[in-house]
Amino acid sequence: MMNIKRMNWLGIASAVTATILLVVSVAYATPWWQLSIAQGMGQINLSPLDYRAQLLGVPIEIPILWFVNLSAKLLLLSAIITLLLYSIVPNGKYAKNLLNYSYKRPLVLVIGLIVVVVILTFLANVLLPIDLDVPISGAATATITVENASINVPVTTGFTWAFWLAIITAALAIGAKIYHHKILVPKILQQKPSGK
Amino acid sequence: MRIGLILFLITIIIILGPLLIGILMYNDNLIALVLPTQETIENLQDAIESLNKTASFSYEGYEPVGSDSLRVRFTISNPYTIDLTVQSVSMKAYCHEHNTYIGSVQAENTPLLIPAKSSKILNLIISYSPEGKADINAHHVGVNNLYLDLKEAQLKIQGIEITITGEMSQIGPLLIPS
Numbered sequence: 555m556m557n558i559k560r561m562n563w564l565g566i567a568s569a570v571t572a573t574i575l576l577v578v579s580v581a582y583a584t585p586w587w588q589l590s591i592a593q594g595m596g597q598i599n600l601s602p603l604d605y606r607a608q609l610l611g612v613p614i615e616i617p618i619l620w621f622v623n624l625s626a627k628l629l630l631l632s633a634i635i636t637l638l639l640y641s642i643v644p645n646g647k648y649a650k651n652l653l654n655y656s657y658k659r660p661l662v663l664v665i666g667l668i669v670v671v672v673i674l675t676f677l678a679n680v681l682l683p684i685d686l687d688v689p690i691s692g693a694a695t696a697t698i699t700v701e702n703a704s705i706n707v708p709v710t711t712g713f714t715w716a717f718w719l720a721i722i723t724a725a726l727a728i729g730a731k732i733y734h735h736k737i738l739v740p741k742i743l744q745q746k747p748s749g750k
Numbered sequence: 751m752r753i754g755l756i757l758f759l760i761t762i763i764i765i766l767g768p769l770l771i772g773i774l775m776y777n778d779n780l781i782a783l784v785l786p787t788q789e790t791i792e793n794l795q796d797a798i799e800s801l802n803k804t805a806s807f808s809y810e811g812y813e814p815v816g817s818d819s820l821r822v823r824f825t826i827s828n829p830y831t832i833d834l835t836v837q838s839v840s841m842k843a844y845c846h847e848h849n850t851y852i853g854s855v856q857a858e859n860t861p862l863l864i865p866a867k868s869s870k871i872l873n874l875i876i877s878y879s880p881e882g883k884a885d886i887n888a889h890h891v892g893v894n895n896l897y898l899d900l901k902e903a904q905l906k907i908q909g910i911e912i913t914i915t916g917e918m919s920q921i922g923p924l925l926i927p928s
Contacts, residue, residue, distance in 0.1 A: 593909035594832065610797035611832035611866070615790050618783045621772035628764040636757070648753045655757040702916035708909055 564733045565641030565653070568726035572634045572660055575719050579603040580627060586717040587671050589688070590710045600670065601716065602626040602663040626663060633659035637727065644737045657731040660724040667717070675711070796831065803829035810871065812924050818883070820876040821858065822898075822921065827869040836862040836872060837906040843876045845885050846897035846920050852882035855900060890926050897922040 578584040583606060585599035596609040603626050607614040633656040640652035671690055678688045686696040689711055696707040776783040786794070810823040828834045839857035844850065858873035876898075878886065890896040898921040903914040 593835070595908055595910070609794060610801070610830070612790065612793040612797050614794070615787050616785065617776065617787065618769075618772060621768040624768040625765050628768070629761075632760060632764060651753045651757060654754075655761070702914060704913045704915070706911040706913075 560645060560737060562641040562644040562730050562733055562737060564726050565637050565644070565657075565730035568657075568660070568723055568730055569634050569638040569641060571719060571723040571726060572630060572637070575660075575716065575723055576603065576627070576630050576634065578716055578719075584716045585714055586667055586720060587713050588711065589674075592707055592709075595707070598674075600667070600674075602667050603630065626666075629659055630663060632656075633727075637730070641730065644734060650734075653731060653734055657727040660720060660727050664717075664720050664724050667720075800830045805829060805834075807872075807918070809921050812922075814927060815875065818878050819853075820878075820924070820926075822855075822874045822876060822924075824872045824874065825869050826862075826864060826872045828864040828866060831866050833866050834864045834908050836860050836864065837909070839872065839874065839903070839905050841874075841900045841903035843882070844899045844901060845882070845890075846899050846922075847895070848885055848889065849899075850881055850885040851879050852876060852885065852898060853878040886926050890924075892925075892927065894923045894925040896924040896926060898924065 579586070579601045580603055583599065583604050584601070585604070585606070586601035588600070589596075589598040591597065591609075594611075597607065599606040603623055605616075605619045605623055636652045637656035640646075640649050640656065643649060644653075646652075675688045675690050679686070682688075682696075684696050684698060686709065687694050688709060691712045693708060693710045696709060698705045698707065772783055773780065782788075785791075806825075806827045806829070808825045808827075810825050812820055812822045815821050826836065836857065838860055839855070841855040843852040843855050845852055853876050855874050855876050858875045859871075862870055862872055864870045886896065897919075900918040900921060903912075903918075905912045905914070
């Protein structure tokens, strides 16, 4: 039975923010992390749900990333559905299973993105044949000296608002897990007298 | 317990399913699954090859602007596969014959968008310095004999700052009317 007072509002809030995240990341291709070389000379727009990159105006497509993004999209979608189902009836028969399935998923996506960004910036610093220290978030300048000219190419990186929305979503989902115990207490208290 | 198993299976299907589909689709060439597509590589090669071509900068003409400055026109061509925006240009102009500092040079019509593989006119304004004006008045007014050397050029194109240590010499001849 649905009981508004007994709903897990943190879980519902997490499902709502996760839905917004899914829509903006997929429909509007809003990245969670971005790397820009000069002004439009090169760009990487990255999120667990979408990947877009271009260098000198040429889109760089890597097929496996499309499949990885598809997995992440389905993972987030399943987390939204299960978290919402749990949050509406947190005392239901399968509530704990649904909660345990869903609450870690947003955090997994956030951690996954951070790991990829760390690896990507590390590889850029190691593999690029120019003196450039690409930050995880910030600005750097690559200086290239050619005959009769010195060229400074600015590189900027940073997490976008969508990343912080993902952090909020993950925090709300974990909050829903913690809050679940508080919802359970009245149920246990109700059961004790009838058990005696 | 059963629902837990179902959710576990859903997780496995969600994570591995798309990857397995990818592997099946690229079964005959798995390397192509993890590398940029052939089309991407070819387009990138073309774009990188175009970087070997340098943007050309050719003198077109000039016109005096009042008595204290001069407008010099250049055609600037973009050989690359992307549009370029010239945001700023500054340099110093010297008299080629007397090595006198004629004045500072600034771009007039920036930001200037130059579409990929096309050309645009860039106007530079030379503002005479006192010694430059004196040199012009003493040696070049009414005579078609002023040649300029442009030095210490600094350009900002598409956010990229370029400092040119070489010089463009003997721009001209320029006739300064009396």
